[in-house]
Amino acid sequence: MKKLAILAAATAFMGSAVQAADLKMATLPANLSQAITMATFANIVSAELDDVNIEVAAGGAATAHMLEVGRGNLDMSMTSPVVYNLMKGGKRMYAKTAEAPALAEDVQLLMWFPYGQYHFAVRGDSDIKLLDDIEGASVFLGPTGGGAWNAAYGWVKSTTGLDAKAGDFEAIDANWTTGFQAFLDGSVDVYVTGCIDPCGPFLQFTETESVRFLGPEDTSGAKEWLGKFRYLDDIPAGSYKNQVNDGPVTSLNTAVGIAVNANVSEDVVYRMTKAFWDNLDKVTSTAPWAKALDVKYAARQQGMITMHPGAAKYYREVGAMN
Numbered sequence: 621m622k623k624l625a626i627l628a629a630a631t632a633f634m635g636s637a638v639q640a641a642d643l644k645m646a647t648l649p650a651n652l653s654q655a656i657t658m659a660t661f662a663n664i665v666s667a668e669l670d671d672v673n674i675e676v677a678a679g680g681a682a683t684a685h686m687l688e689v690g691r692g693n694l695d696m697s698m699t700s701p702v703v704y705n706l707m708k709g710g711k712r713m714y715a716k717t718a719e720a721p722a723l724a725e726d727v728q729l730l731m732w733f734p735y736g737q738y739h740f741a742v743r744g745d746s747d748i749k750l751l752d753d754i755e756g757a758s759v760f761l762g763p764t765g766g767g768a769w770n771a772a773y774g775w776v777k778s779t780t781g782l783d784a785k786a787g788d789f790e791a792i793d794a795n796w797t798t799g800f801q802a803f804l805d806g807s808v809d810v811y812v813t814g815c816i817d818p819c820g821p822f823l824q825f826t827e828t829e830s831v832r833f834l835g836p837e838d839t840s841g842a843k844e845w846l847g848k849f850r851y852l853d854d855i856p857a858g859s860y861k862n863q864v865n866d867g868p869v870t871s872l873n874t875a876v877g878i879a880v881n882a883n884v885s886e887d888v889v890y891r892m893t894k895a896f897w898d899n900l901d902k903v904t905s906t907a908p909w910a911k912a913l914d915v916k917y918a919a920r921q922q923g924m925i926t927m928h929p930g931a932a933k934y935y936r937e938v939g940a941m942n
Contacts, residue, residue: 641888643674643695645878646685649796650678653736653815653909654698654876660903660910661731661878661896668895672888681766682876683713689881690723699727699879700735701849701923703767708924713765725882728928730893731918732877736815737853738772739822739871741803744830744864748809751836752780757809758790760799771850772812775872778845779836810834814873816909817859826862835869842872849922850874875920880928889930897934915940 645662647655655678662674674696685697686707706712707724714720742748748757754776761776761784762768773791777783784791792799792808800821803811813821825831833855836842846852853873857865880889897915904910919927919935927935935941 641672641884643672643884643888644693645674645676645696646680646688646694647676647678647698648680648682651800651820652796652813653819656820656907656909657733657816657913658696658698658878660907664899664903665892665895668899669891672892681763683707683766686727686879687717687720687723689879690720690726692726692881692883694881695884696730696878696880698876699729699925700767700874700876701925702771702874704879704925705923712770727879727925728882728931729925730878730880730889730928730931731896732875732920732922733913733918734816735874735876736817736819737855737871737873738775738812738814739855740772740834741811741813741822741825742809742832742834743806744832744862746809746832748834749832751776751834752782754780754789754810754834755782756789758792758807759784759810759812760794760802760808761791761812762799763795764791764793768812768814771814771872771874774845775836775842778842779839781841816912817855818909822860822863826860830862830864831860832864833869833871835871839870846872875917875922877918877925879925880931882928884928884930886928886930886933889928890933891930893931893934897938 645658647658649655659676662676666673682698683703685694686699688694689697707714707720710721740751748754761772773784782788794802802808822831839852850872852870854868854870857867900910900913915938919940
């Protein structure tokens with residue numbers, strides 16, 4: 621019996637060792653709120669699970685990262701319902717990547733979280749008071765051709781009729797880092813980013829400058845464009861100490877998520893998902909934006925992407941999905 625007990629213990633140890641994982645996650649530049657959310661996930665999981673370590677690389681585009689998750693070169697990246705559907709259909713930015721639809725089969729979901737309201741920002745003393753006033757202005761919409769650029773472009777066009785592609789305003793070509801730097805330097809009139817308030821770029825900016833967030837005069841034209849996965853959301857007044865808006869500003873929001881390679885084991889993904897949600901409250905005092913994360917939001921069915929079985933197991937246990 622003693623030999624059998626020793627053998628059982630050894631087998632159990634070997635089984636747990638097989639589940640040990642060094643995982644690679646890619647996300648957006650580190651100062652963006654989506655990257656901070658994903659890095660927070662990685663930090664909590666790595667701290668709570670002795671046998672799981674997540675290495676986070678910040679920078680680049682989520683659209684490209686998703687292809688690498690499908691190829692197995694990355695274990696996790698950011699995703700969104702809109703972008704995943706485009707990858708699955710081989711459309712838009714994936715039209716020239718013939719393998720994209722097949723790679724999408726190996727990209728699954730671990731969780732959704734809010735991208736954050738799109739903040740169309742100008743200096744507080746700018747003559748630009750509404751989104752409708754940006755005709756002729758220089759605007760950073762996001763990295764050209766990326767999902768954020770397309771969303772910001774579509775919001776402006778659908779609510780104001782102004783079209784960057786027709787030359788109504790100048791959409792500068794820059795990445796996230798240089799786009800924000802251009803706003804800091806005053807070489808671009810309008811800076812656009814989506815984030816959960818309070819977020820780093822505007823906390824930094826309002827240390828020395830005032831800021832105004834721009835909403836459109838009328839949002840009725842955006843109803844059809846918003847579709848299934850985007851929604852109206854307000855930026856509250858008083859989110860930043862030098863914010864000049866005296867009331868809420870209507871903008872758009874959407875879901876983004878953490879995509880995971882389908883071949884990461886069910887056990888590992890289950891334990892990562894559980895570790896994050898069971899310990900998220902430990903960081904909300906130092907990361908107040910984390911209060912916007914919700915387990916039921918995380919488990920919604922959005923778009924064509926399927927939930928990883930390990931994540932689904934946890935969400936069913938806590939009643940967040942059927």
